[in-house]
Amino acid sequence: MARRRRRRYLADGAARWMVRAGGGGVVVALALIFVYLFSxxxxxxRGATVDPGRHYVTADSDATDPARLALERYGEIGMRYSRSGELVYFRLGDGEVIRRIELPIPEGVSVTSVGNGEPRAKRVAFGLSDGTAIILEHGFELEFPEAGVRNVVPDPEFPVGREPVVVDEQGQALNAIAVQKSRDDTGVAAQTADGRMLFVRYRVRTGFLTGETEINREDHTLPATPGAAIHLQLSANLWNLLAADAAGNLVYWDIARPDEAVVRDRRQVVDGPAESITSLQYLNGTFSAVVGTSSGKLSQWFLVRDETEDAGDNIFYLARARDFEQHPGAITAIQPEYSRKGFVAVDDAGFLGIHYGTSARTLYLDRVSDEPLVGVAVSPVNERILVEDSTGRIQELDLWNEHPESSFRALWSKVWYEGRSDPEYVWQASSGSDSFEPKYSMVPLTVGTLKAAFFAMLFAMPLAIAGAIYTAYFMSPKLRGYVKPTIEVMEALPTVILGFLAGLWLAPFLENHIPVVFTVLVGLPLAFILVALAWAQLPRELRNRLPGGWEAVILMPVVCLLVWGMVALSPLIEIWFFDGSMRQWFTDMGITYDQRNALVVGIAMGFAVIPTIFSIAEDAVFTVPKHLTQGSLALGATPWQTVTRVILLTASPGIFSAVMIGFGRAVGETMIVLMATGNSPVVNFNIFEGMRTLSANIAVELPETAVNSTHFRILFLAGLVLFAMTFTVNTIAEIVRQRLRARYSNL
Known part of the structure; x- marks a missing residue:
């Protein structure tokens, strides 16, 4: 006996420690999952970080007012345009001049203005005092003199010829100029000394057989506006022209049809006569522009479609989308990023600011020089910044700015995206355009997840809980022995099969028989009531022939016949009440109906969730102590009163746990929502529209995204949000279950 007792104690101790180890292992695993996702x-x-680098001077003469600085992608060579008409290539690290190019400016002619296109185009235009312009494109070539050795060699180009091209045929000085590349064409906009606004398009064509290059010039005079333009910017499609004038106004010309160009809008940007516009630059893609002022303010503007009744098609106006953190000094230069919607700005107080448009973030703002800064450049790969101060000294800065697109506001608040009329919640992570603005709002995905789970639970909960109660309390043991295993086997069905059937069979079926959804929803309960009334009217001898607990068998043919009848009547119902098409009736009523929608997901995912809820709830009801039910019946309560007032209260902890576990299963479901929803990230609870869930979004986009990119990490954030949602739901479920158990444990 003593030996047997020791064995029992050892077995109990081993089991106790194994349970503790298992529970602790689960907790540790969850913690490690959370740590990995958070890492x-x-x-x-993180914001942007800027590390001071080297200083050097590249020019022999005074270089206090550079027209432009630029960097190439490999981080070996920098460029500097001067307003005197010189391009200097210099080596990063020591500032050694590699090549110096003097522009072919005619004798007695001077540079009166300088303009640039978007950074990717690499084009700069020098407006001259005789009405001509020199257009230059800084380029590079790669040389490989030997294996493993790469040299970056300056290779500037003149896209419309090396000699100056005519902009103003009257020969007036060009006081402001803008240039832009549009495929093989080059557009130039300029304001002359006498106030005329010109737009010239140079079409470059190369003969296929001869190889000769022909340049065709088209010139247009645009409507003039009061005030002298100090900054001009052309869009990449050469449809829009922006100007900042001396009075602090931002002016927009619609030049899609240059012969019919009009001034569409004129907005005051500054706050009074003491403030002026000091810089104007288009961001990447030339959909929005950033305006810098003498007080250090930065604001983003873009064109918004005018949707008023009086406006025609394609009529836009200027809208102030957002403001950024103010600089201490006047903005002297703005440099957009090459491939993102960010920009770098410098001021005359020596401060450098790194800002991002979509997320409205100021990632960095600090003093980097004791002298006023007059020029700035950012590398195409966003790893290095060049700044030049008023003494001609160039400073090289190392940059870390990997994820400027993300912020709490960009992820969880409405954002005003380029080209849209109002701030919205939008998820659109990629596009075929290099100038695309990523949209990473988590709201559509979170709402889609809750929407799918809500409609699935709306379908599954009544059926599963009611079925569990009937199976455990009213059904005969023999019939229960068939029903319960059959429903539990449903849980073994692969969700990919359910999603496949939902997307390819159920969705088209419901689209063609929309009235069935409503007729069955109303018809089945009425049919059950009528069958019950008819059964009650039968003679007792006839009713006693059916053993107790087998009544549900009678309803099986009723359900089948009713559903078949409703499907057969569906076309007639549409003809009688909906002019032949219920879907078209929905459209006329302003209700969107997608073939793959929340209704399909609710049925398919509810079918997948029912076994989970049913099994746990049925066990909870079946294990209610028999003395409680027998005592209730002995005291005169009916079976229905016993169910509602004794069994449900006692089994409520288990039923609640079943519901919450089913909800967690619905929240994390992937394949059904992936195949049956259409994956459209919309923010609504319309049962006839689709959605995109967090889990489906991760499954779709994670294999295609670049590792460690912003998109990649935001998908991990979606996983973290999904993890937090399920963890919160399960925690609340356990707390409520424990309280219910403590409350009804004395019954």
Whole structure:
């Protein structure tokens, strides 16, 4: 006996420690999952960092007012345009001049204005005092003199010829100029000394057989506006022209049809006569522009479609989308990023600011020089910044700015995206355009997840809980032995099969028989009531022939016949009440109907969730102590009163746990929502529209995204949000279950 007792104690102790180890292992695993997800998300929380680098002077003469600085992608060579008409290539690190190019400016002619296109185009135009312009494109070539050795060699180009091209045929000085590349064409906009606004398009064509290059010039005079333009910017499609004038106004010309060009809008940008516009630059893609003022303010403007009744098609106006953190000094230069919607700005107080448009973030703002800064450049790969101060000294700065697109506001608040009329919640992570603005709002995905889970639970909960109660309390043991295993086997069905059937069979079926949804929803309960009334009217001898607990068998043919009848009547119902098409009736009523929608997901995912809820709830009801039910019946309560007032209260902890576990299963479901929803990230609870869930979005986009990119890390953030949602739901479920158990444990 003593030996047997020791064995029992050892077995009990081993089991106790194994249970503790298992529970602790689960907790540790969950903690490690959270730590890993957070480690992937943490870089999104960092701002930009700038590390001081080397200083050098590249020019022999005074270089206090550069027209432009630029960097090439490999981080070996920098460029500097001077307003005197000189391009200097210099080596980064020591500032050694590699090549110096003097522009072919005619004798007695001077540079009166300088303009640039978007950074990717690499084009700069020098407006001259005789009405001509020199257009230059800084380029590079790669040489490989030997294996493993790469040399970056300056290779400037003149896209419309090396000699100056005519902009103003009257020969007036060009006081402001803008240039832009549009495929093989080059557009130039300029304001002359006498106030005329010109737009010239140079079409470059190369003969296929001869190889000769022909340049065709088209010139147009645009409507003039009061005030002298101090900054001009052309869009990449050469449809829009922006100007900042001396009075602090931002002016917009619609030049899509240059012969019919009109001034569409004119907006005051500054706050009074003491403030002026000091810089104007288009961001990447030339959909929005950033305006800098003498007080250090920065604001983003873009064109918004005018949707008023009086406006025609394609009529736009200027809208102030957002403001950024103010600089201490007047903005002297703005440099857009090459491939993102960010920009770098410098001021005359020596401060450098790194800003991003979509997220409205100021990632960095600090003094980097004791002298006023007059020029700035950012590398195409966003790893290095060049700044030049008023003494001609160039400073090289190392940059870390990997994830400027993300912020709490960009992820969870409405954002005013380029080209849209109002701030919205939008998820659109990629596009075929290099100038695309990523839209990373988590709201559509979170709402889609809750929407799918809500409609699935709306379908599954009544059926599963009611079925569990009937199976455990009213059904005969023999019939229960068939029903319960059959429903539990449903849980073994692969969700990919359910999603496949939902997307390819159920969705088209419901689209063609929309009235069935409503007729069955109303018809089945009425049919059950009528069958019950008819059964009650039968003679007792006839009713006693059916053993107790087998009544549900009678309803099986009723359900089948009713559903078949409703499907057969569906076309007639549409003809009688909806002019032949219920879907078209929905459209006329302003209700969107998508073939793959929340209704399909609710049925398919509800079918997948029912076994989970049913099994747990049925066990909870079946294990209610028999003395409670027998005592209730002995005291005169009916079976229905016993169910509602004794069994449900006692089994409520288990039923609640079943519901919450089913909800967690619905929240994390992937394949059904992936195949049956259409994956459209919309923000609504319309049962006839689709959605995109967090889990489906991760499954779709994670294999295609670049590792460690912002998109990659935001998908991990989606996983972290999904993890937090399920963890919160399960925690609340356990707390409520424990309280219900403590409350009804004395029954």
């Amino acid at each position: 992937e998300v943490f870089p999104l929380l």
